[in-house]
Amino acid sequence: MPSNILVAVDDSENSQKAVDYVTARLPKDSRVLVYSVVPSTAAACDIQDPSLSPLFKQNRQAFCDMDSAREKMLTKFAENAKTCLVNGGFDAARVEVKVEHKKLGVAQDILNEARAGGFDTIVVGRRGHSAIRQFFFGSVSNKVTQLANDLTVVVVD
Numbered sequence: 001m002p003s004n005i006l007v008a009v010d011d012s013e014n015s016q017k018a019v020d021y022v023t024a025r026l027p028k029d030s031r032v033l034v035y036s037v038v039p040s041t042a043a044a045c046d047i048q049d050p051s052l053s054p055l056f057k058q059n060r061q062a063f064c065d066m067d068s069a070r071e072k073m074l075t076k077f078a079e080n081a082k083t084c085l086v087n088g089g090f091d092a093a094r095v096e097v098k099v100e101h102k103k104l105g106v107a108q109d110i111l112n113e114a115r116a117g118g119f120d121t122i123v124v125g126r127r128g129h130s131a132i133r134q135f136f137f138g139s140v141s142n143k144v145t146q147l148a149n150d151l152t153v154v155v156v157d
Contacts, residue, residue: 003030006119008110008144010036011077014125018156019081022123023088032090034081035113036074036099037106040067075099107143114151122148126157 007022009015022032078097086092103109114122124141141155 003027003121004117004119005030005121005123006033006035006110006114006117007081008035008037008122008124008140009074009078009081010125011073012125014156015077016081016125018123018125018154019084021154021156023085023090026121026123028089028091030090030094032085032095033113033117033119034078034085034095034097035110036078037109038067038071038074038099038101039106040102071099071101105143107140107147110140110144111147111151114148119151121152121154123154123156126155 003026005022005026007018009018019034075097078099082092082095082097085095098113100109100113104112110122110124113119122144124144126139126141141153145153145155
């Protein structure tokens with residue numbers, strides 16, 4: 001039975017494991033969206049407050065360029081994920097890639113995309129980049145699992 005699967009990815013090893021899980025274990029006739037949310041630092045680039053540190057002011061452009069670089073990296077990862085899925089037997093016409101800037105929060109954006117797109121399953125890696133980020137902001141996979149009361153969530157380790 002075909003499913004509608006959203007694979008939430010960043011460019012981490014666990015995201016690749018999530019893609020590999022879908023490729024190896026889920027129905028090849030499924031519709032798949034490889035979805036990535038770009039955490040935005042752009043709002044900080046527009047701050048003109050006189051209390052900003054001289055170091056930030058001096059390096060503002062480098063800081064702001066991180067958004068562009070991050071989006072390119074996530075897009076490349078997502079496109080590579082699509083290639084893995086197609087090479088694994090999924091129909092290229094049924095595999096889509098979508099990279100968007102954060103709107104509400106990474107977990108909430110994933111859930112909103114899943115619901116709006118009619119997806120019934122979300123596949124996500126156990127955690128993304130760093131234990132420090134997880135300590136301060138919480139695990140995206142944990143938040144998705146807690147808030148997805150109407151969806152199936154597969155957390156891949």
